[in-house]
Amino acid sequence: MLGIDDVANRIRSVGFRCLGCGACCRRVAEDSNLxxxxxxxxxxxxxxxxxxxxxxxxxxxxFIESESGGQYTLAWCIRRNEDACIFLRDGRCSIYPHRPWICRTYPFMLVDDDLLVSECPGLGTPLSLHDAHVAAADLCRRQAAETAEEIGLRAAYQRAVVPPGKRAVIDSEGMKVLNG
Known part of the structure; x- marks a missing residue:
């Protein structure tokens, strides 16, 4: 696992500054803002x-077909309207202090020891060492949170039995049968 200094150096070499354009919150292709x-x-x-x-x-x-004849999926997403995240209002995030990890760390993601970088107009902008460390710390916390979620999801999945003909979401808290 990479340390914060390693991640910060990689982020700094890429460079990034959020331009506040909201492009990451808008649907530009199918599920692009999922x-x-x-x-x-x-x-x-x-x-x-x-x-x-x-x-x-x-x-x-x-959704995945279950052996019982139901269907399940393994994740939740922020609701979207026709073209954007429901929390994008007047071009800004209305839940900014409470935004999810994926939004907080965009356009970066850690997968094992790799730093993945998504397309973003703010890439390539010089980044201070302090800001790179803040971003790296967030990425490391995100990776830890995602690992904990994955462990919980595995345990819940092993216990879950989707009722026949029903749809459900299996997450780290267990199985939630959907209405309708």
Missing amino acids: VLVSPAEVRKIMAATKMSWDEVAEPYPD
């Missing part, structure tokens, strides 16, 4: 907005 969120992140947003679970999150759109 923001995966953990149950903990959904609850954090719910607390900040006083919205319900169903108002904040929707099931990941790809």
Whole structure:
């Protein structure tokens, strides 16, 4: 696992400054703005907005057929409207202090010991060592949170039995059968 200094050096070599353009929040291709969120992140947003679970999150759109005749998916996403995240208002994030890890660390992602970089107009902009360390620390915390979520998801998946004819989301908290 990479340390914060290693990640910071890699981020600094790429360079980045958020331009506030909101392009990452808009749908430019099918599922281009699909923001995966953990149950903990959904609850954090719910607390900040006083919205319900169903108002904040929707099931990941790809469902898998279960042996029982039901269907399941393994993730939640922030709800979207026709062209953008529901929290993009007047070109700005309305939940910015409570935004999910994926938004907080965009356009970067750690996968094992690799720094993945998504397309973004702000790439290539010089970054201070301090800002690179802040971004790296967030990425390392995100990676730890995603690892914990994955462990919880595996345990929940092993216990889950999707009811016949039903759809469900299996996450680190367990199985949630969907209405309708």
